[in-house]
Each structure stands twice: as C-alpha cells, then as structure tokens.
Amino acid sequence: MTKTFDFQTYLADGRKKVEDRLKLVFDQERPALHASLYEAMSYSVLNGGKRLRALLCLASAQACKKYSVSRDKTDDQIEEMVMPLACALEMVHAMSLIHDDLPCLDNDELRRGKPTNHRVFGEAMALLAGDGLLVFANEYLIGESLEKVLPQDLLAVSHGLSRALGPTGMVGGQVLDMSNTGSADGQLDLVVLENIHNGKTGALIRFCLWGGARAIGADELRLSAMARFGEILGLAFQITDDLLDVTGDAASLGKTPGKDAQSNKATFVRLLGLDGARNKLEMLHKEGSSVLSRALDQNEQQILSNLLDYAINRIN
Amino acid sequence: MTKTFDFQTYLADGRKKVEDRLKLVFDQERPALHASLYEAMSYSVLNGGKRLRALLCLASAQACKKYSVSRDKTDDQIEEMVMPLACALEMVHAMSLIHDDLPCLDNDELRRGKPTNHRVFGEAMALLAGDGLLVFANEYLIGESLEKVLPQDLLAVSHGLSRALGPTGMVGGQVLDMSNTGSADGQLDLVVLENIHNGKTGALIRFCLWGGARAIGADELRLSAMARFGEILGLAFQITDDLLDVTGDAASLGKTPGKDAQSNKATFVRLLGLDGARNKLEMLHKEGSSVLSRALDQNEQQILSNLLDYAINRIN
Numbered sequence: 001m002t003k004t005f006d007f008q009t010y011l012a013d014g015r016k017k018v019e020d021r022l023k024l025v026f027d028q029e030r031p032a033l034h035a036s037l038y039e040a041m042s043y044s045v046l047n048g049g050k051r052l053r054a055l056l057c058l059a060s061a062q063a064c065k066k067y068s069v070s071r072d073k074t075d076d077q078i079e080e081m082v083m084p085l086a087c088a089l090e091m092v093h094a095m096s097l098i099h100d101d102l103p104c105l106d107n108d109e110l111r112r113g114k115p116t117n118h119r120v121f122g123e124a125m126a127l128l129a130g131d132g133l134l135v136f137a138n139e140y141l142i143g144e145s146l147e148k149v150l151p152q153d154l155l156a157v158s159h160g161l162s163r164a165l166g167p168t169g170m171v172g173g174q175v176l177d178m179s180n181t182g183s184a185d186g187q188l189d190l191v192v193l194e195n196i197h198n199g200k201t202g203a204l205i206r207f208c209l210w211g212g213a214r215a216i217g218a219d220e221l222r223l224s225a226m227a228r229f230g231e232i233l234g235l236a237f238q239i240t241d242d243l244l245d246v247t248g249d250a251a252s253l254g255k256t257p258g259k260d261a262q263s264n265k266a267t268f269v270r271l272l273g274l275d276g277a278r279n280k281l282e283m284l285h286k287e288g289s290s291v292l293s294r295a296l297d298q299n300e301q302q303i304l305s306n307l308l309d310y311a312i313n314r315i316n
Numbered sequence: 317m318t319k320t321f322d323f324q325t326y327l328a329d330g331r332k333k334v335e336d337r338l339k340l341v342f343d344q345e346r347p348a349l350h351a352s353l354y355e356a357m358s359y360s361v362l363n364g365g366k367r368l369r370a371l372l373c374l375a376s377a378q379a380c381k382k383y384s385v386s387r388d389k390t391d392d393q394i395e396e397m398v399m400p401l402a403c404a405l406e407m408v409h410a411m412s413l414i415h416d417d418l419p420c421l422d423n424d425e426l427r428r429g430k431p432t433n434h435r436v437f438g439e440a441m442a443l444l445a446g447d448g449l450l451v452f453a454n455e456y457l458i459g460e461s462l463e464k465v466l467p468q469d470l471l472a473v474s475h476g477l478s479r480a481l482g483p484t485g486m487v488g489g490q491v492l493d494m495s496n497t498g499s500a501d502g503q504l505d506l507v508v509l510e511n512i513h514n515g516k517t518g519a520l521i522r523f524c525l526w527g528g529a530r531a532i533g534a535d536e537l538r539l540s541a542m543a544r545f546g547e548i549l550g551l552a553f554q555i556t557d558d559l560l561d562v563t564g565d566a567a568s569l570g571k572t573p574g575k576d577a578q579s580n581k582a583t584f585v586r587l588l589g590l591d592g593a594r595n596k597l598e599m600l601h602k603e604g605s606s607v608l609s610r611a612l613d614q615n616e617q618q619i620l621s622n623l624l625d626y627a628i629n630r631i632n
Contacts, residue, residue: 033511034483037491041483099447104439123420124494127443131415132487134450139478142471151467155458158474162455167350167357171448175353178440195349 007306011055017079018054021087022046025140040121040129041136044094047112052311053093053208054086056233059303060212060226063296069150069217082215084144085157088137089208092165095133096204098126105178138162145215153217160214164207173199180266193266197238198231205234209304225295229304232288237311239277239284242267244314246274281312323622327371333395334370337403338362341456356437356445357452360410363428368627369409369524370402372549375619376528376542379612385466385533398531400460401473404453405524408481411449412520414442421494454478461531469533476530480523489515496582509582513554514547521550525620541611545620548604553627555593555600558583560630562590597628 026042061082065071070078101108101116102123108116118126138158145154163169176196209230213222246269269277288308292301342358377398381387386394417424417432418439424432434442454474461470479485492512525546529538561574562585585593604624608617 031484031488034488034491036495037483037488099443102443104443125491127415127418127420128487128491128494130447131450132483134447135478135482135487138454139475139482142475142478146471146475151471155462155467155470155474158471159455159458159462162451162458166451166455167353167448168347171444171451172347172350172353175350175441175444178444179352 005302007303007310010303010306011310014055014058015051017083018051018058018086018090019046021083022090025087036125037129037132040117040125041094041133043120044098044111044117044129045091045133047094047114049090049093049112051090052237052307053089053205056205056208056230056304056307057086057089057212058082059307060209061216061218063300063304064213064218064222064226065216066300067219067222068213073216078216081145081148082212084141084148085161085211085215087144088141088161089204089211091133091137091140092161093204095130095137096165096170098130098133100174102126105174134165149215150217153215157211157215160207160211164203169199169203169207170201171199173197173201173203176200177266190271193268193271196266197235197268201238201241202231202234205237206230209233222295225291229288229291229308232284232291233308233311236281236284236288236308239268239281240312240314242269243274243277243281245269285309285312321618323619323626326619326622327626330371330374331367333399334367334374334402334406335362337399338406341403352441353445353448356433356441357410357449359436360414360427360433360445361407361449363410363430365406365409365428367406368553368623369405369521372521372524372546372620372623373402373405373528374398375623376525377532377534379616379620380529380534380538380542381532382616383535383538384529389532394532397461397464398528400457400464401477401527401531403460404457404477405520405527407449407453407456408477409520411446411453412481412486414446414449416490418442421490450481465531466533469531473527473531476523476527480519485515485519485523486517487515489513489517489519492516493582506587509584509587512582513551513584517554517557518547518550521553522546525549538611541607545604545607545624548600548607549624549627552597552600552604552624555584555597556628556630558585559590559593559597561585601625601628 022045026038026045030038030042058079061078062075065073065075065078070081073081097111098117100106101111102118109119110116116126117129121129138161141161142154142158145157149157165171173196176192177200180192180196206227207230209226210223213226218226245267268280272280285308289301289305292304296304338361342354342361346354346358374395377394378391381389381391381394386397389397413427414433416422417427418434425435426432432442433445437445454477457477458470458474461473465473481487489512492508493516496508496512522543523546525542526539529542534542561583584596588596601624605617605621608620612620
C-alpha cells in the first residue's frame, strides 16, 4: 500500500496464495478412497481461473481491518482469518460452472479453453463433483476458520454464503435465467434481467465483499459499504461479460463467444445496446468509487478500486 | 415416556410436527419471484416420506437431554432447539433422492409411488432444485437455530452436516457406488460394500443421531454413543433396504423392486445371501440395544430402541 504498489504484482501474489491453498486440499491431501471424485473436483477448481472472488474477499477484509474487532491483527493474520472463506468461494464458483455446463443446462463443451467437466469425467461424475464442492465448501470454511474467526462471525459468514448460493441467490437466478431464455421476442424486461443477474452472479460477488469484512468482525458502516460495492462490482462484471460475449473471441475468452445471442439469452447488451452497456459501466465505476471513498481512507480504497477497474477493463 | 407410551402415536405426532414446519417453509412462505423453483423443491420435500432422519435427530436430543448443557430445558424447548436441524435433514435427504434419480445416475421414474422430480419438472429444474435444497438446508439450519443453539454447538452441527454429505460422506459414497455398479462378476468385496454404504447412507444417518445430541450440547460419552448407535442403525436400515429390493413389491415399496439385481449393484443381500443378511440384522439389533443401555437409562432408551426396531421391521 506504499507508493510503489503494483496492482499486477498484487494480483499475481494473491492468486498464487489462493492457488497454493487449493492445491493443498485438492491435490496433495486427497483421500485415497475418493481419488476419482477428487480428480474431477480438482479438474474444475484448479483450472486457472482469475480467482476474482477470492481476491475480492481478501481485499475487503484488509480494507476494513481498522474498523473491525480484528484491528490489532497483522495483515498476515487477517489473511489467515479470511483465506478459508476465499478458498470456499472458489470451490462454489467452480461448482456453479460444472453444473451450468451440464447438457441439461447450458450444454457447453469448452470452459477456460479446456473441455468442460462432464466432457472429461461424464455427466454423473460432474453432477456429483458439483454436489461435493458445494457442501465441501462449508465443511472447509468452518473447519479451517474455527480457531481464527469468532463463532458468531463464522456463523454469519456460513449462513450468508449459503443464502447467496441458494433459492433466493445463485440457484434462484439460474432458474429465472432458464425460464427467460429462448423466448422469441427481442423485448426483455430490465427488472427481469436484473433479478436474473442479482441471483445468478450478483449475490455471490456481493457476498465476497460483505463476507470478507464480516469474517473479521467489521462494523455496520463498513459492512453496508462492502455489500453495496459488491453489488456495483457484480453488475459491472456481468455487463462486461455480456459485452465480451459479443466482442470477444474464443481464444481470449476461453469459451465459445456468441452463445448468448444464439440462445436468445437475456443480456444487458441485448437490452441496452453496446453503447448503452458501456455507459452503464461508466456510471457503475463512478458509483463504486464514491461508495469506497465514503467508507474508507485513500490507502484502504486502493486495491478494491483497482479490482473494480480490473473487472471492467477486461473489455479493453 | 410413561407406561402408556405408544410408539405409533409418537411416530405420527413427530411426523406431523416436521411436516408442518416443512410446509411452512416450502408452501406457505414461498417467495413469489421463485415460485417455480419452490414448487419443484417442495414436490420432493413434501412427498410423504417417513421422516426417519428428522425423528432420529429429535429422539437423540430428547434422550441425551439429562447429560447436556440444556438439561434444565423442557422437552418442548429441546424440540424447538433441534427442529431446524430435523427439517434441514429432510431437505438434504430429499435433495439426494432428486439427484440420485436423474437419468445420468439411477434414471428412476418412480419414487414413493409418484413420478420422480425430473419426470415432472425436467432435468434442469431437478438439478437446480437439488442444488437449492442442499445449500438452503444450511441457510435454514443456521438462520433458525441462531437464537436457540449455542454458537459453538451450531458451528459443530453445520460442519458435521456438510461433512456427512460431502466428498468423504454421502457424495463420496455415491461415487464409490457408481464405480462399483455393473461389474459382471458376482464376487464383491465386503470392505468396498461397507465403504459405499458408510458414505452413501451411513454418514448422514450417523449424523442425525450425533447432530441431535450435539445441538443441545450433550457430553462426550453421549455423543460417542449416539454416533455409534447411528452407525448401527444406518447399517440395519441399509440391509433392510437391500432385503426389500429382493422381497418387496412396487406397491409397498413405492419404487420399482429388483433394480439392484438388474443393475448388478453391490448389495448386502448379494454378498451375504438372504439368511446371512437377516442374521446380520439380528446382530446389529443386539449391538444397538447394548450401546443404548450403556449410555442411557431405561426410559431414555425407549424411543431410540423403538426406532431401531422400526428401521429393521420394515421387512416384516
């Protein structure tokens, strides 16, 4: 956080820490009896993702430290408090991609430039690998955090994670998305689209920010700011994704572009147009910066602010 | 628990309480935005199951009350402490049946005498209804227990539930089962079969007993006794299921009998023979009674002892 701060180095370091921890669980400490299941889970968890969710959670905790019951801890101790949650977030994210890609949902063959889980391990194993990751995330979160995070904070985090994933969160959003895909008319309702996004992608990204702050026992003001910043960043991230589906290519995306239009999927680009979507991104960027500056001092904002830029600038 | 105790009345009363609570969540308080997802989840949760898992959990808590930090609470208060867990257990059980029945796994069309979830709502919705139930169980458990159960006990219960369901529990057992089904030779390994069972069915039933006692803060002696009793009961339950697949009929089973043999599935009957399986059941009954009598007084044993009889006597 000094003047020599380099965001690319920060990203690379953060990713490596998360990656190393995930490798420990899914590669090095695999139970022999369940090697084949761990192989399938590991294939999707250790698949070179951006680790955005983990980084958001870690960054939120560090940014809010001064306003939390953990204010006397070192940055390393804060990281240790939140790392189990950061890893759990990557597990549930991997799970959501596995189930999303299944033939009965998106029927995708390519994910991050590699064959999707069910293409490699078969549908049954992919289904179970997803189920396994979904519950293991909570087992790991609680087991690894018990001695570091206060019980009431950990309960709030575990509850919040399940809520972000459940029927009124991610899964609910997937169902809304499914029931609004493939309609022939070009007229989509912005309220419907926002409901889909809030559930499918938004709830979990919002939780990454809120959860990181909650795990270290941040105050109410910071918790609301992080939740709101998470909503803004999640929406920015989704609009960027929608733009990439139109303007990107398979090599840089690591997945097939143009799928949204093909399947008549509800997207922000379809509703707002390319320019409209880009304008919306700019507004979100301003609002996000403003939320940060009201809750945190200049130094504390830096990484989160960079992460917001990063979520948006993938289109460039 | 007096001499006029009637087990059938106890079962009916307990089921009604669990059923009413589940109806509240899945029927009466459905969020309008997610009506279709709730309809699919509710179809499988409110499907007239035996509620054995919920009853085991409630019974374990009542039986261990005197040896717990909750010893001064009334029976009704104990019930209120454990009811959220009892309902969560029924949610995850329903989830496991939905995913098990999917075409890529067992491809079953009938469950408790009704069409399976995916036959009614389609594969995609069944997949998501299962995912939704799996995480909602933890959201509901923590949300509803927060003000009744001590934080450290609730964390242990949430962790234990995820562990019982995850890669080294139910999901792990399903993978083992899948990779050992359909082999042509009649020679099955008892160790493999027990590993499959311990994961697929055993871990959750063991957790029902342990979790009920853990939620009210029971002492170590009672926790080990309940865990062991759960293992015995789970195994008895599974052997009975295997016997029913051979000796039962579709009407009384509510599912298609003979599926295990057809699919060359590993079962205890296949390995031990009909008589061997029946003898094993008798031994388990004796061991279960002995575990109960070492940990609990006569009155406290009654319901659990009846539940063990009940799990076994379905074959009669």
